Amino acid sequence: MKTWLKPVGSVLIAGALLAGGAGVTGLGGSTTVYADQDVQRNVINVVGKGEISVKPDIAYLSIGVDSQAATAQSAQKATADKIQKITALLKTTWKIEDKDIKSTTFYVQPNYTYNEKDGQKVTGYTAHHTLQVSYRDLSKVGQLLDAASGAGANNIESVQFSVENRDQYEAQVIEKAMANADLKAGAIAKAAKRQLGVVLAVSQGDAQNPIIYAESSMAKMAADSNAGNATSVEPGEVKVSTQLSVQYEMK
Numbered sequence: 001m002k003t004w005l006k007p008v009g010s011v012l013i014a015g016a017l018l019a020g021g022a023g024v025t026g027l028g029g030s031t032t033v034y035a036d037q038d039v040q041r042n043v044i045n046v047v048g049k050g051e052i053s054v055k056p057d058i059a060y061l062s063i064g065v066d067s068q069a070a071t072a073q074s075a076q077k078a079t080a081d082k083i084q085k086i087t088a089l090l091k092t093t094w095k096i097e098d099k100d101i102k103s104t105t106f107y108v109q110p111n112y113t114y115n116e117k118d119g120q121k122v123t124g125y126t127a128h129h130t131l132q133v134s135y136r137d138l139s140k141v142g143q144l145l146d147a148a149s150g151a152g153a154n155n156i157e158s159v160q161f162s163v164e165n166r167d168q169y170e171a172q173v174i175e176k177a178m179a180n181a182d183l184k185a186g187a188i189a190k191a192a193k194r195q196l197g198v199v200l201a202v203s204q205g206d207a208q209n210p211i212i213y214a215e216s217s218m219a220k221m222a223a224d225s226n227a228g229n230a231t232s233v234e235p236g237e238v239k240v241s242t243q244l245s246v247q248y249e250m251k
Helices: 072-092 138-150 167-191 218-226
Strands: 022-025 031-035 043-054 058-069 102-113 119-135 155-162 196-204 240-251
Touching: 058 072, 058 102, 058 138, 072 102, 072 119, 072 138, 102 196, 119 138, 119 155, 138 155, 167 196, 167 240
Parallel strands: none
Antiparallel strands: 022 031, 043 240, 058 119, 058 155, 102 119, 196 240
């Protein structure tokens, strides 16, 4: 509801202009000032957060090969041969489907040395190729990495655990986030000696974000490998989270 104020001369005088009022310029340069219903003073805005811990059901493995040679072509061929061997191992021995193996990084770059006499000089080339492998038998992740290393992988970049279908947990984290928002808004209303009214608006701030990954310790994996032990990879738990921006009426 808008309360229009009567103009005095060419300028309108507002005797009780509320916060959130607006002005419109009229004919002859006069300004019509009105007061909106005092909505902004009667709302509470909070962010509710929800999070649950769940057991992961998939691992994403980054398995890489680095090769060095005198020429770029030789380095690239050496890397390609190892990647082909690793890929064949993953498909035949570990029964991993084509859709779960993809290349994520590939490059060939020169290696340099520098001294004052000769300046910068190319000493050879390094070729790098990384595969991302999706694997669902989490009890055998360490064994798979050991097998890949035996086939020529010399750059295990990361192991990330996740849940393949986030949707099954979405309702749970939304309910927790809404409960958290209710708690915060209720406390604010009580502190202001007011009452909490209905929810006016809700938006999910991270609707497009993936879940939080749990990443295995590369240091421990390297230590196991250096000690000649079978690589130990523990999936633990991952966290599924969301947050809601909620606006409430305040009575």
